[in-house]
Amino acid sequence: MISTESTDKLVSLVVFGEFTLADYKEFEDVVNYRVQFSGPVDLLFDLRQMAGFTLDVAWEEIKFSRQHAGDFRRIAVLTEDQWLTWSAWVSQLFVTAEVKVFDDEDEARAWLAAETTAETTGSAQ
Template sequence: MINTEHTDKMVAVAVFGEFTLADYKEFEELVNYKIQFSGTVDLLFDLREMAGFTLDVAWEEIKFSRQHAHDFRRIAVLTEDQWLTWSAWVSQLFVDAEVRVFDDEGEARAWLEADAAAEAAS
């Protein structure tokens, strides 16, 4: 199950339990909408409560990342899991975005907001 929230230039997703293909499709739909109407967006993935993901989610994530390689500025990943930290690092190979892993949500949001504020001021 996922919970999503979004602002003008950011999409936040929190995953609870198993991350399924239906959940990922919901995420994709929201991100595609934001990109279409707002341009480049930032992402915040909260994976601290994720129990796992299905193989079809992994495949869909690879396809989605390749299709949207230039559509993200920054991606913040909230996790304490070393495997997910490594996975976030590998995902940088498919996207132009800067990817950082955090264990504190406030720090992750501050990083995304600081960048957005600095870019808006330029």
């Protein structure tokens, strides 16, 4: 099961239990909508409560990342699992976004917000 939240420039996803293909498709729909109407977005993946994922989710993630390589600015991954940390690093091969792993949600959100603030301030000059 997942929970998603989105604003103009941020899509947040929390995974509870097993991450299924149906969950991933729901996430894709949210991201596609935001990218279509807002342009590139930041992503926040909270995987701290994820029990696992199905193989088809891994394959879908690779396909989705390749199709949307330039649609993300920054991707923050919340996890304490070393396997998921490695997986986030591998995902960075398919996207132009900066990918960073965190174990603290406040730090992840601050990192994403700092980029948004810097871009807003930089474009005003």
